[in-house]
Amino acid sequence: MSAGVPSVFGLAVTRVHLLGAGGMGMAPLGLYLAELGFMVSGEDDGWNPAVRALLEQAGVTLTAPGTLPDEVQLVVHSSAVAPSHDSRRRATARGLPQVRRGEMLAEVVKGRKLVAVTGSHGKTTTTAMLITALHRAGFPCGWVLGGLFNDATLPPARVGAGDWVIAEVDESDGTIGRFSPEVTVVVNLDWDHADHYAKLSDLETAFSALLARTKGAIFLSDACPLSARLAARGGFTAPIHTFGRTGEYQGHRTADRSPGQELALGGRFALAQVTVRAPGEFNVANATAALAVAQHLGATLTSDSLAEFAGVRRRQSVLHASSITVYEDYAHHPTEIRALLGSLRRERTTGRLVVVFQPHRFTRTAQFKAEFAAALAGADHVFLMDVYAASETPVAGGTSADIYAELKQGGAADHVTYLPGDETGLLKALAAALQPGDTLAFVGAGDIELTARAFVARLKAREEREAAWQNFLITARARLGPATKLLEHEVLAAKTTMRVGGPARVYAEPAGAEDLQHLLREAGARNLPVLLLGRGSNLIIPDHGVDGLVISLGHPAWQSFEPQPDGRLWVGAGLRLKNLCGLATKAGLQGFEFLEGIPGSVGGALRMNAGAMGGWMFDVVDEVRLMTLAGEIHTRKKAELHVDYRHCAELHDAIALGAWLRPAAGVDADAIRRQIEVYQKKRVESQPREPSAGCIFKNPPGGSAGRLIDESGLKGERVGDAEVSTVHANFIVNRGHATSADIIALVQKVRARVKSVRGVDLEPEVLLYGQEWRDVL
Structure with missing residues (x-):
């Protein structure tokens, strides 16, 4: 161990292994430990690439899940990692000490003056703002943040110089009882974490004890009734200071300054005005608290102390801004969601507010399902994901279905989409529902950030494709002759013999070979798909249509x-x-x-x-x-x-x-x-007259698809208005209002029955226009 490395828990430890090292609490602690001089290794079941890169750059050795290095002397684990985890079981078998993240943090900051930023909502942002203001002022200190800054200007943890260390202290697992701060900041208090605090009074007791252990100063929100109740109890040796609109340290928004706002400061502030690069009323409170503590510590504040605040990842972060603006936020409590949606509504100038919400933990969902429903009612449409369990097993009343039931009871069911266990289907529905001008927010503390980023990647690809289409149309219209037809979103159903299907992104009828060449070359230059449409027989067009250039040689020239x-x-x-x-x-x-x-x-x-x-x-x-x-x-x-x-x-x-x-x-x-009349008579007798696409299946070698379907008892089988013809079993007919989805479902049913009854895999002969059958069968 290097001379600067403190002993921990009375042990001479040099090698530490982190379980859940990719978490937003664990990763910064790992960076702090590595900078102190510990040899740090870590594992996680699912890595965020940015977190992984930070740890590797700091010299942290990352191992496969369940791999506990032989030289490890101490295991630090997230509270979400159960004792049954492979590495924890191995550590137990080897007699290694195991401590939680909060216990290790409390241990390694013991020798310094700790500013503990605590509370229910906004502590990560407040901690990050305090770090930013102190760094801007050149104030010597270290820090451990519970998240990542949005840019690489500041790391999430630094040992730093001087006596002071700033740390976000989490109350969720009870490790708050290990800290004895010099300064404690309580941003606000709400009952949460029912798995640990069965009653509100349990939470009050934990925070009251923390304030009693605080030696230098206590900062409380003037807008938090529970904080005021704690203050009224008394019995604290450290003086209490308040912050907020009416507190000792006052902050008021005076103007919006995209991407933030201007604040007027009053009360005990020496500074009169400050620019904060963060929107929303809740960030007024966060900034006021951070600046109050920075001034208390002796840092010199200026009007631009928070003007370059980078923000914190997953805290009202903008993932994409174009025709649709996409945010992500860590909000996982009804109070946070209500504040977030209120802020986004004020920021929004057009369109709807659409929210994708992933509840975090079954116990929290059971505790607050009605409150979640009430908070989510502030959105124009909600897409519910299944609960992110963390370390929990399901509890009665604690599922997304329970939130959905609350929303239905409140009359909001028409504005909620919930597809249990089908995240892919839910995101398809989301993509179809979004309109230009909408604001979309991915909200939750689980792994929803991965979903958000994957969705944004698809959204960007869609927007790039749409830009390519617009460029194609401009160029094509400039070069094509006047007799060539070029249309957007032309419905194709009437151009087919089955009479089903949606529109083509672009439909063209070139008047000659030269115009056809122009169309093909312009589409090829932009990697846009091209499909040919003849008389529309022997094909099924999907209900959603075709994202391609559909060319028909319907002009008389052909x-x-x-x-x-x-x-x-x-x-x-x-x-x-x-x-x-x-x-x-x-x-x-x-x-x-x-x-x-x-x-x-x-x-x-x-x-x-x-x-x-x-x-x-x-x-x-x-x-x-x-x-x-x-x-x-x-x-x-x-x-x-x-x-x-x-x-x-x-x-x-x-x-x-x-x-x-x-x-x-x-x-x-x-x-x-x-001879033609002979063929016509035979066709009339053997083929249906209703709209169809011809034979649906290829004849298997040496056999007849129609005979196999008939022998499987499928004539007259229906899905919606799609029917296996009673005249010829290898035809599916449209009885009036069939959809492509009906026909595809019937194809699936026929294949399954024939396979079950006759042991033959029928292959479609009819084309699934713009798609492949293998994607739906």
């Missing part, structure tokens, strides 16, 4: 039918198959009759190698002209193409512009017409 001198037939990709058959019949061209009843276009038939009545599209193809997604035009002979069942590989990432077809020998038009 519907050509041109017999060639060499006997072949040129047809444009936009030509309907029904029209192809009709025109070929009039021209006496045989071989296309099987296509007549397929509700698609030439382009779609080429991409899917469409087939019916024993014939396939590529039976009649000679050459195909296509355009790659990079805008390059190529002509490919049939022999150069890789075609199989319901697929042409070369058209997976390209668009068919048209094809040269090879008719059979010319015959009398009446003979062709009679």
Whole structure:
């Protein structure tokens, strides 16, 4: 041990291991111990990258969970780490002393004059403000904060010089009884931590004892009734000072100065005015307390003592600011939530206040479920996450469902979304609900910060994508010809044979190859997805639509039918198959009759190698002209193409512009017409007339999907208005108001039944437009 390292608990300890080292209380203590000269190691079940980096930079050795290094002499653990934890069990087996975070902090600051910042709400911010003001004044001191500053200007812990050390002291686990401060600051008091303080009087007793042990000065809020009650008890040797709007040290907000406010100081303050870089009425109280203590200690205050206050991570921190402003806050008590939402409402100029709340601990939730519901009623919409348990097991009345029940009872159920156990679904619902101008706050003391940051990453990606779309539209409109159609949010349901689905982000009908090239190249330059839409058969468009450029070759320019001198037939990709058959019949061209009843276009038939009545599209193809997604035009002979069942590989990432077809020998038009009539009669007898997407499943090798579905007793099976056809079991029909969700659910049901009854995995033939079936099956 170095000469500067104090002994602890009467032991000659040099090597300390921290359990829960990534916590906001433990990590700063680890930094402080390392700077004192201890050899520190630590572990955690889930690391915040910023905390991990701080500890590693300080020389703290990080180990895998449950790994207790052999050389450790003392284990310091968060109160959330139970005795059953692997490393605690190993420490017990080795006879190692084990102490809680607060006990270790109290031990290592014994030789210095301690300023203990305590209380229920705001102590981390008040401690950080006091540290900032003292550092700005050049006042020699050390500190241990219970959080991280928002920037790297100041570390969360420093041994420092001089007699004084500033520390945030937590009452939650009873270790407050280990401290004997020189100065105690009680920012405010509220009954909390029912797992430790069964009655309010228990909390009062703990704080009364702390104030009795305080040697130099006590600072209490003039707005806290419980603090006033403690002061009235008397029996303290240290003088009591008050802070607030009417206290000995007075602070009043006089103006907003984004991102903070101006305060007028009065009473015993030597300074008349100060700029505080933190918004909200509660930060007026925090700043007043911090400045009062700084002046008491002898620091020279100036009007800019808190002008560069960096703020504390997860204390009304702005994670993202654009069309939607996203905050995160550590608030986990109804009083804190009420104050936070009130502040955010004042800051907000447009839109709604939307809150994602993760309750912290079952005992606290059971204690305050009604109060939580009342506080959350200050939001326009609330998304409830499940309770973050910390070290607790569930207790009756202590779940998020209980808060939801309170909100329902209060009439706010329409403004609350709670999906138990489905965080992914909840965040999808949140993304769908947000509107430009909204303020979004992630609130809670658990691991909600990870959720918040993941959501912000997706939000940023969405906004970047939206910016790309706007840039695409501006550029495309400047280059496209007047005959080309370009629309935003065009609903696609009416453009499909199933009659379901949402809008396309951008829909285009190019009037020629040049405009198609412009569209593809502009989309490619911005990494925007491109999808082709023919006649809308053989596909299901999701209800939420498609975030892509949907191109339809519906302009007449793509519907050509041109017999060639060499006997072949040129047809444009936009030509309907029904029209192809009709025109070929009039021209006496045989071989296309099987296509007549397929509700698609030439382009779609080429991409899917469409087939019916024993014939396939590529039976009649000679050459195909296509355009790659990079805008390059190529002509490919049939022999150069890789075609199989319901697929042409070369058209997976390209668009068919048209094809040269090879008719059979010319015959009398009446003979062709009679063959078409035979096919039509067969189709009418074997296929449903209601809206459908054609065959839903591919036929398995050597079998029939329709027969397997029929034999599994599924004809007539329904989900909503989607029904397995009673005419042909491999068709799902829309009975009137089916949704894509209905159809997908029915596909899932059919697959599961056929697998159970016949042991066959059916694979969808119909396309899930803009998605992959594997993502929903």
